[in-house]
Amino acid sequence: MSGFLETNPRTHTCGALRASDIDRRVVLTGWVQSYRDHGGLVFIDLRDREGVTQVVFDPGLSAEAHRLAGELCSEHCVGVAGKVVARGANVNDNLATGAIEVWADTLEVFSRAETPPFPVEDKLDTNEALRLKYRYLDLRRPRLQKNLITRSAITTTVREYLSRHRFLEIETPFMVKYTPGGARNFLVPSRLNPGSFYALAESPQIFKQLLMGAGYDRYFQIVRCFRDEDLRLDRQPEFTQIDIEMSFIDEVQLQTTIEGMVAALWRDVLGREVTLPLRRMTHAEALERYGVDKPDLRLDLVLCDVTAACRQSGFRVFEGVVAGGGIVKCLRVPEGERLSRSMLDGLTDFAKPYGVKGVAFARVQDGGAWQAPFAKSFKDEARDEVNRVAGAGPGDVLLFVAEKAKAANTCMGAIRLHVGDKLGLIRKDEFQFLWLTDPPLFEVDDDTGEVAAAHHPFTSPRAADEALLERSPKDVLARAYDLVLNGVEIGGGSIRIHRSELQARVFKALGISDDDARAKFGFLLEAFRYGPPPHGGIALGLDRLAMIMAGAESLRDVIAFPKTQKGSDLMTDAPTGVSKKQLDELYIQVSPALPTRA
């Protein structure tokens, strides 16, 4: 049984052989992808992560190998030795190795496979739950293997690029002090300190700033982060960041460094050139024109604000919303005849989850008149002004949402993408990068007036806005930036505060008392009493980056062992309950209100 690999060490992968290898004696290993028994000849497609090669068993060449081959099944793990032969008239153009085949004289079955619960191939869309339960089989599919190979290529290039630019890769703790604010933390009980908990780091933010203080002026880490928030297509509870921090730079220098890395990634991994510098847009412009803080620029449609024109338009629905402090947002869709009545009516249902009551629409006629249910009540001057602001002309359809600003923007942003997708206006082969700049430093709650950090409390305000910290916090803009790619936020960062006087003012604006600040971030504040450098950084979402670069549809497809939307791992069955003994050791009691679990 043993000994095959000793006498027949693997010579090639299953994606390697070409016409130039004809007559060579080779040894391949892999899994049986498919099996075609002609009674006389037996063909198998042998698969490894590099590709597929056809292997032929001819009883005339080796009766023993042919006999063994007759018992093969899908997903058996085998090794074959034999000669590379030209396919002649039987070339298979669908295979990279299609010019040749291997005439095997020796077959070793390393291990047999039970019939897999689903076929190991790309095209079938098997139920996600089943795929996750048998993740190790799912991961055999070429599509997923390609994704993980791409992901590995990304981290290789990142390490090369950053090392070349004198960044140091430094690890920081996962088990950290709980810090309030921001994402919910996973907690880890401390056995040695009963009743006390670590938090799993939601990011290495404070540690990398401390490293700057310590003089490691260029740091990076490809690091796992943990956030106990609800999952999405592009959000997992544990995910990986390319975490970066630099001293003695401003935002443009940092962005230039990151742009260089992005260009290197696209060149090395995808063989595509990225034009630098990347486009920039302010946060305010993004909200105004795209309704979101992560515009997808593969689509040319833009929104406009027609609140002023609607204030006294005669159309009471809009007037009422405007009088109540809301806004009216408009999307101009060219070639509006392609939008059917049922599609337009359907938009109201589409808008509901956004807390929007309705989506109004008007077809613009020759001369600028509207064909719309509310056209009669809409004053001509107001209509002309809307047409002017929207740049509308005959044939266009205008879509309107009138709501509070946040809901109107979010909803119209979503409608823009929805309609653009329906009409095939999104250029799917493009990579549209964008730096989003100058976001507000604070988020001010409309109802309570409470001030919260929009990014994190160490983000520096723009120098010009410092004077507004006390007077008008909502107008203070931050030295922060997001990197957006095709409508996905793939990174975000900021220039940090390194002057304690400024930090104190920001804390004060946030309503954090000196005592609070000391209790929560005391070690950072103390560290920054000892000559911290000016510094700033960014964190890029490796998973999202990999998802886009690999052309994957879900974050799960670029993570080897992802979790379901409820955060469970269907393969290992995590999370599970634990024994009373384990809990006792940690001085933890599970609430009796909970039904007990395994």
Place this chain on the structure above:
RNA sequence: GGAGCGGUAGUUAAGUUGGUUAUAACGCCGGCCUGUCACGCCGGAGGCCGCGGGUUCAAGUCCCGUCCGCUCCGCCA
């Protein structure tokens, strides 16, 4: 916390206004086949219709609940 979609053979799906024995394809098992590559041909086995209640003479189908998966809103400094 909320909304929507889905769950039928190993897999992917069909299953009509509730009505005989729940279909098909692929896969699987047995047989045949020396140029296939989605091989082909002949035969066969395979079902807790997610789970629990209810309505009904009768439930895969209708109602209620529940579990799981997916997508979204809220949430993600």
